Amino acid sequence: DTEVTQTPKHLVMGMTNKKSLKCEQHMGHRAMYWYKQKAKKPPELMFVYSYEKLSINESVPSRFSPECPNSSLLNLHLHALQPEDSALYLCASSQRDRESPSGANVLTFGAGSRLTVL
Amino acid sequence: AQSVTQPDIHITVSEGASLELRCNYSYGATPYLFWYVQSPGQGLQLLLKYFSGDTLVQGIKGFEAEFKRSQSSFNLRKPSVHWSDAAEYFCAVGINTGTASKLTFGTGTRLQVTL
Numbered sequence: 001d002t003e004v005t006q007t008p009k010h011l012v013m014g015m016t017n018k019k020s021l022k023c024e025q026h027m028g029h030r031a032m033y034w035y036k037q038k039a040k041k042p043p044e045l046m047f048v049y050s051y052e053k054l055s056i057n058e059s060v061p062s063r064f065s066p067e068c069p070n071s072s073l074l075n076l077h078l079h080a081l082q083p084e085d086s087a088l089y090l091c092a093s094s095q096r097d098r099e100s101p102s103g104a105n106v107l108t109f110g111a112g113s114r115l116t117v118l
Numbered sequence: 119a120q121s122v123t124q125p126d127i128h129i130t131v132s133e134g135a136s137l138e139l140r141c142n143y144s145y146g147a148t149p150y151l152f153w154y155v156q157s158p159g160q161g162l163q164l165l166l167k168y169f170s171g172d173t174l175v176q177g178i179k180g181f182e183a184e185f186k187r188s189q190s191s192f193n194l195r196k197p198s199v200h201w202s203d204a205a206e207y208f209c210a211v212g213i214n215t216g217t218a219s220k221l222t223f224g225t226g227t228r229l230q231v232t233l
Contacts, residue, residue, distance in 0.1 A: 004161075031218035042208055042223035043162070050217045090161055094219060100169040104150040104212060105219035109161040 002027060004110035006091050012116045015081060021113045023074040023091030031105060032074040034066060035090040037112070043090055049074060081117045088112045120145040120211045124224035131199050132232050139194040139227050141209030150212040151192040152221070153183055157205045165207075168192060179203070204231045 004025045013019050023032065031050045035043035048056035049068040063085075065077040074091055090112045094105035121144045131137055143149055150169055154162040166177025173185040183194045192209060209224040 006161075033218070040226075042226055043221075045220060048215065048218050048220070050215075055218060056215060056220070088159075092162075096217075097167070097169065099167075100150070102169075102214070104167075104169050104214060105217075106152075106164065106167060107212075107219065107221060108164070109154075111161040112159075114159065 002108070004091055004093055004108055006089075006110035006113050008113060009111065010114045010116075012118065013078065013081065014118050015083075017081075018077070018079045020078065021076040021089055021091075021115070023076075023110060024072055025093040025108070026072055027093060027095070027108070028071075029093035029095045029108070030071060031094045032068060033092040033094070033107065034074070034076050035092065035109075037088040037090055039087075047076075078115070081115075083117050086115055086117045088114050120149070120213060120222050122209050122211050122222055122224035124207075124209055124227050126227045127225070128228045128230065130230040130232060133201050134198050137194075137196045137199045137203070137229070139207050139209075139229070141192045141194065141224060142190050143192060143209070143211045144190065145211055145213070150214075150219070151183075151185065152210045152212060153177065153181070153192075153194050154208045154210060154223075155205050156208065156226075162208065165194070199229075199231055201231045201233060204229055 034046040037043040047066045067075040091110045092107040094107045096103040153165040210221045212219045
């Protein structure tokens with residue numbers, strides 16, 4: 001299995017709803033990521049988990065709450081979002097590349113979850 | 119801090135023509151460089167990567183890229199473009215953060231292919 005699977009593919013929610021995005025990989029990767037991508041923009045890093053611990057939070061508002069229940073799963077809990085949070089949310093996982101002498105990671109991305117906040 | 123510049127927002131080429139997408143980076147040390155492709159509404163697919171060594175790297179789908187340290191560039195090329203290559207292309211620089219990596223993406227180049 002060489003994929004990162006994200007569910008749901010599409011999500012519409014109101015500003016008072018609570019929802020979650022899910023991400024799963026079975027490649028044995030020990031780092032997992034959440035990126036946010038607005039229309040016609042590049043992806044922007046939100047969170048990084050390394051060995052199931054949060055290692056990077058790019059000053060993301062608390063209405064986004066990540067969770068890594070185990071090494072294969074990554075969730076993004078959503079609460080009290082704003083319409084400007086509408087975007088494509090991309091999950092990725094990575095491992096050190098054997099070709100890299102200094103252990104660079106190569107990220108594998110999922111297809112994304114398209115979120116619309118009304 | 120690292121940064122990536124893709125000077126061309128939109129490029130149109132004819133099917134069968136050659137392609138070169140430009141990427142310039144700014145990073146103090148030897149960079150890890152990547153090209154990703156994204157079809158509409160989809161995730162990102164890795165085309166190729168550069169860590170060190172041979173400056174000409176081969177990727178999937180017939181793409182190649184050349185690392186030029188003197189020009190801080192990592193341009194993507196393809197000798198003959200197919201209609202299915204129409205997509206958004208992102209250049210990225212990566213830095214290690216312990217057991218993970220942070221990718222900084224350029225703003226992307228949208229490729230349109232005319233028949």
